[in-house]
Amino acid sequence: MPQRSTGSRRGKGQGRGQGRPAPRRPRDQVRRTAFDVLQAVDERDAYANLLLPSLLRERGLSGRDAALATELTYGTLRGRGTYDAVLGMCSDRPVAKIDQPLLNVLRLGTHQLLGTRIPPHAAVGTAVDLARSVAGPGQAKFANAVLRKVSARDLDAWLAIVAPDDETGRLSVVHSHPRWIVNALRDAVGAGEVEALLAADNERPRVTLVARPGRATVAELGGDPAAYSPYAAYLPEGDPAAVPAVAEGRAAVQDEASQLVALALTRAELDGPDGRWLDLCAGPGGKAALLSGLAAERGAHLLACDLQPHRARLVRRAADPAAAVTVVDGTRPAWRPGTFDRVLADVPCTGLGALRRRPEARWRRSPESIAELGPLQRRLLGSALEAVRPGGVVAYVTCSPHLAETRVVVDDVLRGRDDIERLDSPSYLEGVPDLGEGPYAQFWPHRHGTDAMFLALLRRRA
């Protein structure tokens, strides 16, 4: 079920009695900003985690206003499946027939009513104002009628009414995930844990920082040292950019499992040289920053690649200055086979393991996305295995636990090959419990408090 915010009780910018707004400036900037992000996500595939911070800056929203806009945006994106089911009961038009802008206003209003402690009169009043400004007076009346019906019950009471009887349907509506994702996650984690996983996907993730090796220390990060990564700390509250090491690029926000899968690659023992490391899909550079720092400490050298020039530029900014960064199609590499001692293939994937941080991915992705990504994932893994020398190690990584992106890809690529050994990945993540029985390792939000990262460590036989 969408997480109920413990945040603001106030109805921000209720507007009534506050005098006339300045011309051309929406009077409720907080909700207008959340609405604009919701629209951009739907209309032009924007990423909320990139667009929202820039809109907040542009509109001068900070402190409690920025926190409320963030809560409303993410809460509405997360809860959309649940809220649409409720709206379907409260509207005389099918949800699919409601125009997009008005539907997003209704979702935003429903989130405030069912997922926050904002007083109902403020939630409805501000939504009606917003409906008037984006869809006209007639639609404002409709929004008022619908949201008044929504406000008649709390979330639990609505769920008792709208949740379907079949288990997949119930999980889908109660935890606001499309059915196909419920099924895929059940296949990956098992029926006994899928509900805990879906619930964890709707929690706000704690902010985890990484102290980039050789450039910052965990003590500088200020928070509690993290449970598993020796380079991580949990930020208790506040803006990560206020941490000096983050502002200076010596530290960054990075999920702990993202750190650990890169670390596991560096921990696999090698026979022979260990000087040449490759990050095949490096953009925007989180793992390359960690690997390049460790490489520099060990006298090794990292080459970090990405297909996209703008992503490669982000890698350049994040990585240790000693690393080489280049634009390369990893499926048609420029190096000779067997050049590298360690290779990371952190391939493009659906991102279904990071739904806490990118809630819109669940609505944007489809089973077709899995089918579309599969050939590229296989080619990149094949290319990584070609790039590593006999005796060297490849880490195949996804930020998705979907079986068709994880073990099925690895098993397909290795089928019929006897030159590759599967290493026991969990044993390179000592101290992290419950990663599975091996040889692959799977992190889970509900078990580890991390993204659902997948790791396969593969050695090319000497």
Ligand SMILES: C[S@@+](CC[C@H](N)C(=O)[O-])C[C@H]1O[C@@H](n2cnc3c(N)ncnc32)[C@H](O)[C@@H]1O
């Ligand atoms: C999952 S992201 C990598 C995340 C990165 N390792 C990090 O930790 O920040 C996948 C990356 O692969 C890149 N990519 C896609 N196709 C590629 C190709 N054919 N060759 C190299 N990179 C590719 C994408 O541009 C994207 O930046």
